[in-house]
Structures are given as C-alpha cells and as structure tokens.
Amino acid sequence: xxxxxxxxxxxxxxxxxxxxxxxxxxxxxxxxxxxxxxxxxxxxxxxxxxxxxxxxxxxxxxxxxxxxxxxxxxxxxxxxxxxxxxxxxxxxxxxxxxxxxxxxxxxxxxxxxxxxxxxxxxxxxxxxxxxxxxxxxxxxxxxxxxxxxxxxxxxxxxxxxxxxxxxxxxxxxxxxxxxxxxxxxxxxxxxxxxxxxxxxxxxxxxxxxxxxxxxxxxxxxxxxxxxxxxxxxxxxxxxxxxxxxxxxxxxxxxxxxxxxxxxxxxxxxxxxxxxxxxxxxxxxxxxxxxxxxxxxxxxxxxxxxxxxx
Numbered sequence: 380x381x382x383x384x385x386x387x388x389x390x391x392x393x394x395x396x397x398x399x400x401x402x403x404x405x406x407x408x409x410x411x412x413x414x415x416x417x418x419x420x421x422x423x424x425x426x427x428x429x430x431x432x433x434x435x436x437x438x439x440x441x442x443x444x445x446x447x448x449x450x451x452x453x454x455x456x457x458x459x460x461x462x463x464x465x466x467x468x469x470x471x472x473x474x475x476x477x478x479x480x481x482x483x484x485x486x487x488x489x490x491x492x493x494x495x496x497x498x499x500x501x502x503x504x505x506x507x508x509x510x511x512x513x514x515x516x517x518x519x520x521x522x523x524x525x526x527x528x529x530x531x532x533x534x535x536x537x538x539x540x541x542x543x544x545x546x547x548x549x550x551x552x553x554x555x556x557x558x559x560x561x562x563x564x565x566x567x568x569x570x571x572x573x574x575x576x577x578x579x580x581x582x583x584x585x586x587x588x589x590x591x592x593x594x595x596x597x598x599x600x601x602x603x604x605x606x607x608x609x610x611x612x613x614x615x616x617x618x619x620x621x622x623x624x625x626x627x628x629x630x631x632x633x634x635x636x637x638x639x640x641x642x643x644x645x646x647x648x649x650x651x652x653x654x655x656x657x658x659x660x661x662x663x664x665x666x667x668x669x670x671x672x673x674x675x676x677x678x679x680x681x682x683x684x685x686x687x688x
Contacts (some may be wrong), residue, residue, distance in 0.1 A: 402582075
C-alpha cells in the first residue's frame, strides 16, 4: 500500500467526517443548554440549498457559507419560538423541522438542479496543498480547518469561560439559574441559534465542497448520525471529534470497498451503503448499555422551562 494511497484514504475520511463534526458540535452546545433539537437534518438541508444558491448567485463560496449559517440559524428560530416561547414538545417540533427542511430544500433547489458552483480558493500554496504527502495536512477546504478550530473553541468555551459556565448551569438546573438572575430562555435561544448556524454550515459542506452540484437529499441522514454521536461522546467536544472521524472511516470504507472488488465484492453494494447506519444502530445500543452516558446528560435536557417564581 503506497503512501499516496494512504494519504488519499485519510483525506477522504477527513472530508466525510467534517459535516458530521460541525453538526454535532452545534447540537452539543444546544443540548448543554437543556434543549433537545432533533431537527438537525432539516437545518442541514436548508443550509445546503441556501449556501449553494448564494454561491451560484454571487460566485463567492465564503458568502455561501455565511448565507448557509444565517439560514440554519433562522430555521432554528422557528424551533426556538415553538419550544422555548410556546413550550411545545421538543421532540415533535424537531421532527417537524426535519420534515420541513427536506421539503423546503427540494422546492428551493429546483432552479439549481444540475448546476455547479465555484470551489474555495486553497489556503496554502500549491506546493503544499497539492503535494502527494503534505496535502494530508494542507490540502483541505477552509471549512475543514474551521471545524477543527470550532472543536477547540467550544471545548474551551464550555470549560474555561463564565458564559460557558452559565450555559451549563442553565442545562443542569434551569430553576436555580433563573433564581440567581440568569435569563434561561435567552441563553437557550442563543444556543439554539448557534446550533442552527453550525448545522447550516455542515449542510453547505455537502453542496459546496463534497459534491459541488445540487441534488435533493444530499445530507442522506448524516444529521441523525451527528445526534447519536453527541450522546455517545457524553457531550464532550473532543470525544465527538474522534467519533466523527470513526464514522468518516466507516463511510470511506464503503466507497473503497465497492471500488476494490475482490473479497469485498462478496457483499452486495446495498450492504456497504447500509454500513454507516448499521454502525449508528450499534452506537445507540452501546449508549443504552452505558449508564455513564445517561448520567452525564444535562439534567434539564428536553424539559420545557416554566419558572416557579
């Protein structure tokens, strides 16, 4: 196995894992505040179509990513208004947001079917970005480096800052946080908006980097994988990073196994395509067997906030 082939495998894993990592980091912050938003898949689709449309219109992929983040945050505000202001059921509202996102992206994306968008300009010189070996470090889209930066930033924010402490306090005991003067609803609105923006950026990764041509259903259920990984990672950013890259490896194995033939051809292509989702089911089973995962969940997760005084 040549070094170039190994580099190609690693680069593919990083590319596939990045949208899962971005969506998972956003959802981790949302759940740390005590809110359960199952609409990640829908927000990713809204971000995907908005980012693609903005890039196709303005010709600037950076503006496309910003537009995707704004669209994802706007979609999350629908969820926030219904669940935080009107105290609607968070599970049902999140599922409705996923359905809405799928329908909206299909409708809004019709004028862009089959069109392509310009790619990001490389951050590093060609000597590094296109080098057979060094491209494993320097040859990625700016969104990949952004996801790694956000992983470190969110870990630092939650553990080292006063705002992060307030966010965690709201998620662990909303009544106590309210009693000492913090706006529980305000904190949760900001967390939900951040999660929506991250999901929108994750969606734009599909339509602008991985497959820079618009087609319906580009996310293919990756939002659900991100949701499962947040729990499996026990709401810790670096564990989520590792989990996202493990799933990236599983999905990359599917692609390379189909192309390799030989003993890999013994399994039908449908089985390889189902492998990432079978892995997700395995993760859910492991979560149910791990008491530590349940005990590390924010105490107020999924519970509506109704002030007692």
